[in-house]
Amino acid sequence: MSELNTRARRYTEDAPEYGRLLRESRGVARIVAPNPGPMTYHGTNTWLVETDEGCVVIDPGPDDPAHQRAVLAGAGGQVRAIVVTHGHADHERGAPALARLADAPILGGSHGPALVDQSTVCGLRVIATPGHTMDHICLDIGENRLIAGDHIMGWSSSVVMRAPHGSMDAYLTSLKTIHEKHYALVLSGHGPPITEPHPFIEGLIRARQRRLAQIHAMLGPDWQSEATLLERIYKNLAAPLRPAATEVLGATLEALQTRGQAVRNADGAWRKA
Ligand SMILES: [Zn+2]
Incomplete structure (x- = not known):
């Protein structure tokens, strides 16, 4: 990764x-x-x-x-x-x-x-x-x-x-x-x-x-799904690594949420806070 x-x-x-x-x-x-x-x-x-x-x-x-x-x-x-x-x-x-x-x-x-x-x-x-x-x-x-x-x-x-x-x-x-x-x-x-x-x-x-800052910078005013964000971060990620990468992305977004820098909607999509 x-x-x-x-x-x-x-x-x-x-x-x-x-x-x-x-x-x-x-x-x-x-x-x-x-x-x-x-x-x-x-x-x-x-x-x-x-x-x-x-x-x-x-x-x-x-x-x-x-x-x-x-x-x-x-x-x-x-x-x-x-x-x-x-x-x-x-x-x-x-x-x-x-x-x-x-x-x-x-x-x-x-x-x-x-x-x-x-x-x-x-x-x-x-x-x-x-x-x-x-x-x-x-x-x-x-x-x-x-x-x-x-x-x-x-x-x-x-x-x-x-x-x-x-x-x-x-x-x-x-x-x-x-x-x-x-x-x-x-x-x-x-x-x-x-x-x-x-x-x-x-x-x-x-x-x-750095990764926290990078993912924060990728968020915008529009909602983005985690699948979209994953594709933007790891282009052409090998299938066996996808579940782990999804966990790390989720954990990173949750940390941004805790800092008041990101919000998640009911569909699990994210945007900048
Ligand atoms: Zn382990």
């Missing part, structure tokens, strides 16, 4: 070998799940973090038995807890099966109890980061490192869902929350580690603000 064009730097990688344990930082490894796609890049990163209380698995990924076996083996056969950053299938559908296989509790997402901001799981600190979805959390894993789920990704901009599932204003606030913490390493739900997160997150905030 064209948000990518406004980005200073991207973090991409060749397709990793599925099922293989990739050590990315001290006590932190990932195994990439075999669910590549236009929304998931090479697949979901399942993170394994060693803590004083044992191995915590973050985002077990899709329901794939081979992936679950690889994760359990990567954890040395013992999983202390399974944490889900948010209730999207590519992050959590495999959680119940891994929980049974490893006899471990699930926390967060739609299968486990909600994770409260600033609470801890085996010493890892939960940071509420609503925006992509309203239930989204990140995990501060110590030594200035963050597990970021779909909140911050290097390969592509996050799809911010429209209300009630997500919120562009909440997303921007959550980006600023993370930006202020000056992390040295950000580990995402898809794609490689982000090794210079501070300027990268700054770029994400600026890109969203």
Whole structure:
């Protein structure tokens, strides 16, 4: 999507070998799940973090038995807890099966109890980061490192869902929350580690603000449908990307509405306020 064009730097990688344990930082490894796609890049990163209380698995990924076996083996056969950053299938559908296989509790997402901001799981600190979805959390894993789920990704901009599932204003606030913490390493739900997160997150905030201004400038005195606006922004958008682009456009328009800069009529069309 064209948000990518406004980005200073991207973090991409060749397709990793599925099922293989990739050590990315001290006590932190990932195994990439075999669910590549236009929304998931090479697949979901399942993170394994060693803590004083044992191995915590973050985002077990899709329901794939081979992936679950690889994760359990990567954890040395013992999983202390399974944490889900948010209730999207590519992050959590495999959680119940891994929980049974490893006899471990699930926390967060739609299968486990909600994770409260600033609470801890085996010493890892939960940071509420609503925006992509309203239930989204990140995990501060110590030594200035963050597990970021779909909140911050290097390969592509996050799809911010429209209300009630997500919120562009909440997303921007959550980006600023993370930006202020000056992390040295950000580990995402898809794609490689982000090794210079501070300027990268700054770029994400600026890109969203530019996009808000750009879409505001496209509104006029006449009503325009979201389909029309979508066509004007993303000319010849590939069909698989259309639902995500519609969500982001809706979330952006809703943020303009909150600012008193846009109005929506009963048909769901928009004009300048
Ligand atoms: Zn997601």
